[in-house]
Amino acid sequence: MEIAALVMWVLTAVAGLRPLVRRLSEGGLRRQGTKVTRYPVALLLGHPALALLALAIWVVFLLTRSSVYAWSSFGALVLVTLLGFTMFTRWLTGQGGKHARDGEQGFPVVSVVAHAAVATLTFVLVLLTAITVSRH
Numbered sequence: 001m002e003i004a005a006l007v008m009w010v011l012t013a014v015a016g017l018r019p020l021v022r023r024l025s026e027g028g029l030r031r032q033g034t035k036v037t038r039y040p041v042a043l044l045l046g047h048p049a050l051a052l053l054a055l056a057i058w059v060v061f062l063l064t065r066s067s068v069y070a071w072s073s074f075g076a077l078v079l080v081t082l083l084g085f086t087m088f089t090r091w092l093t094g095q096g097g098k099h100a101r102d103g104e105q106g107f108p109v110v111s112v113v114a115h116a117a118v119a120t121l122t123f124v125l126v127l128l129t130a131i132t133v134s135r136h
Contacts, residue, residue: 001132002062005125009055012122013048015115018108020048039087047083054080058126061133070130077126081119088116 023044054076061069091112 001125001129005122005129006058006062008118008122008125009058012115012118013051013055015111015118016048016051018111019115020044022108039090043083043087047080047087050076050083051080065133067130067133070126070133074126074130077123081123084116084119088112 023039054073057069057073057076060066061073
């Protein structure tokens, strides 16, 4: 289950790269001057940065088998999930809502849905692994 979580995590990152690269290539960080923005810099960069930190902690868990690292990784993943959910809901309401801003409306639906689906599976696998490791 630990390796399955790692594989799902990598797939989640790959699926999330397309929307991130698209946003950044369309001037995502330079367009933050408007009062209402869909994705503030902290959200746009914080989500993947924190996800990489959580993944690094997961790798340490895989090397040490310490439940402290499994739960630490899961805790960071909870924060990643909250940031991701914020981006997802803004993306959904941005389809013509008050947060609508050029590039985000054009995010490929398949990439966003794939990222969210694989991320959900990753979340569940990490949680179940942390629970299982704690019992031993």
